[in-house]
Amino acid sequence: MSLLTVENLTIAFRQDGTLTRCVHGVSFTVDRGETVALVGESGSGKSVTALSTVSLLGDAAEVGGSVKYDGQELIGAPAKTLRKVRGNDISFIFQEPMTSLNPLHTLEKQLGESLALHQGLTGAEARARIIELLTEVGIREPESRLGAYPHQLSGGQRQRVMIAMALANEPDILIADEPTTALDVTIQAQILELLAELKSRDMGLLFITHDLGIVRRIADKVCVMKDGMVVEAGPTAEVFGNPQHDYTRKLLNAQPSGRPAPVAPDAPVILEADKLRVWFPIQKGFLKKTVGHVKAVNEASLSVHAGETLGIVGESGSGKTTLALAMMRLIGSEGGIRFCGEDVHGWSTKALRRRRADMQIVFQDPFGSLSPRMTCAEIIAEGLGVHGLPEGQEGRSQRDLVAEMLDEVELPRAAMDRYPHEFSGGQRQRIAIARAMILRPRLLVLDEPTSALDMTVQVQIVDLLRRLQQKYGLAYLFISHDLAVVRAMSHKIMVMKQGDVVEAGSAEDLFERPQTEYTQALLRAALDVAHEGAAR
Structure with a gap:
């Protein structure tokens, strides 16, 4: 049976x-x-x-x-x-961990509830089992994570917690x-x-x-x-x-294939960083004394030209997204950052707000980053209400610009008045791209833009992003754990591990001649996942 x-x-x-x-x-x-x-x-x-x-x-x-x-x-x-x-x-591991985990409870409490309900484990016995489960699914230093809340974990770490919860009762x-x-x-x-x-x-x-x-x-x-x-x-x-x-x-x-169009020899530098560092203080006691730091990014240096993609790869928690947010001055950092030749740290709040139109971001979760109460047209046009019409578009209606942007991302204009829940995952990601592109930015940060999408839709999004880059001369920071997508998108690649840049170079050199053991391990793991089953 x-x-x-x-x-x-x-x-x-x-x-x-x-x-x-x-x-x-x-x-x-x-x-x-x-x-x-x-x-x-x-x-x-x-x-x-x-x-x-x-x-x-x-x-x-x-x-x-x-x-x-x-x-x-x-x-x-x-x-x-x-x-x-x-x-x-029968246990479930759900697709979206942030909506499945309780934002008000610590990891220890959420895992402990299941153990208490089904196995009667409490106290020290339950804590030992929780640490064992977190270790089993690859959470580093699980003892220090027991008091953490879901928002304090990376997306990959949250998914591993969900897997631990599903396995708790065997x-x-x-x-x-x-x-x-x-x-x-x-x-x-x-x-x-x-x-x-x-x-x-x-x-x-x-x-x-x-x-x-x-x-x-x-x-x-x-x-x-x-x-x-x-x-x-x-x-x-x-x-x-x-x-x-x-x-x-x-x-x-x-399967994502092909390579991005070559960068023009005279392409200007859009974004550069010199020894960028992001350390978060660890504070304890009544006076919140700093007793150490979480070293999220250690002295990263990079540059991206117009029409060029820098792929940033590494494990969850390696500092990829933190680096990108620091480059856009969404979080504090130390070290040099220059955008189109200007010192980012020298910008006033007013100047920074004005420059936001030139640096946009597309987030990993297309559903979570779109307001469910706004129509497709309202979402795409939202930035126009904040920054005004892009240069050269004065005198035009927002709705006309939205319609043209829908054409650019290959969505029907008839979809303008629909809400996010009425679109597929790939269509929602196209809306997120359109929202960023309508301001005609110089830089686009793409944080895992294809990770939640079907393979066929991934191919479509990669083709779309390459076409938009070539047409508008966009500079991309492309963050992903999918090395096949990174290779299809990137001119240069930077590999991060626990906040450090362990290797950087052209995409061709890095994939064909990786220099560090960590990069070699990443490539081996990707090949294992892709091909091991073919030999079964």
């Missing part, structure tokens, strides 16, 4: 009297010690299929078919039965919804090794992802979903080695 059996699953949502079906007759099984992957683009029905297994879709959903855990029917099961199964027998089935999306390649490799070890304990794993390299590595079987249906399923080696469906072939061929 299979541990989890899904047969002819159908899911529909009722809204304003209308029933919209989003999953059509999905069937699959998960056995003990087996990993089954659900793959497909955003909106294909992967996540709602997983959530339906333990009735987490809410009252608006109408679920049909059968979902059995160890022979027990879960669809229509009493609430008491579902409470026992959830978190104990469930029979682990359902992982994009669990490695925010993780750098080395930590990703650690998490995948951990999940592989769990398989050896007879745990069943249902793995939802858009990263086919990971599927190749860990999945025994794969179900390819499109428009709420499984269009192809079977052993991973067979499906990937000889795909039968056009959509499967499209997914397998969706």
Whole structure:
């Protein structure tokens, strides 16, 4: 008997009297010690299929078919039965850790709640187990993190905490919804090794992802979903080695490729830093005496020309985002920063505000960075209300500029009055890019802009960013843990580790002839994730 059996699953949502079906007759099984992957683009029905297994879709959903855990029917099961199964027998790792973790509770309290509820562990016993779990998922110095709140962790660290919470009760089935999306390649490799070890304990794993390299590595079987249906399923080696469906072939061929256009020899320097340092004081006692520093960035030096991309890579917590925020003077720093030849530290508040139009940022989470109460047009035009129309656009309406920017990012003008929740992840990221681009900036900071996107959408966003860079001569600071995307986007690359720049140079040199052991380890980890499964 299979541990989890899904047969002819159908899911529909009722809204304003209308029933919209989003999953059509999905069937699959998960056995003990087996990993089954659900793959497909955003909106294909992967996540709602997983959530339906333990009735987490809410009252608006109408679920049909059968979902059995160890022979027990879960669809229509009493609430008491579902409470026992959830978190104990079947655990979830959700895609977005910041919305899944309580911002008001420390890590120790959140992990401790689960241990107390399901295992009766409290006090020193619970603390020892929490430290063990945090160590297992790759959190450095876990004892010092017990009192931390979610906002004090990087995105990758928050995801690792979510994984620790899911593993706390040693469930029979682990359902992982994009669990490695925010993780750098080395930590990703650690998490995948951990999940592989769990398989050896007879745990069943249902793995939802858009990263086919990971599927190749860990999945025994794969179900390819499109428009709420499984269009192809079977052993991973067979499906990937000889795909039968056009959509499967499209997914397998969706890899960022090509290189950015060369930088003009006379391109001016847009941004440069000299021995930039960002240290955060550690204060203790009633008088808040400084007893040490968190050395987030140590003496980083760099330069970026017009039309050039500097890729910044490294593990979570290495200082990548902190460096970028310091360069834009969004956080304090020491050392030299020059923007278009001007000393940034010398700017007054008024001058800095005026210069903000020239330096824009696109954040990692396109949903969290867009106001749910504003329409697409209002979001894109917001900067115009603060900074005014860009040079040469005087006398034009904001709506006309928004319409032209939608054309630039390849979104329909008819979408202007829709809200963020009405767009896919890739479309929301295009809106975020349009919001930054409408001010005609000289510099664009891109903080993990493709990490949460499907492979096919990643390719589209990379192509879009390269086209905009070539057209407008933009300088990019491109922060990412995805080395395939970094290579497709970057002219130069800087590798960071624990606040230090360990290697920097041209993209070609760094990928072909890495000099430091750390860079070599990063590249090996990326190749392992991408190719190990192909040799299985």
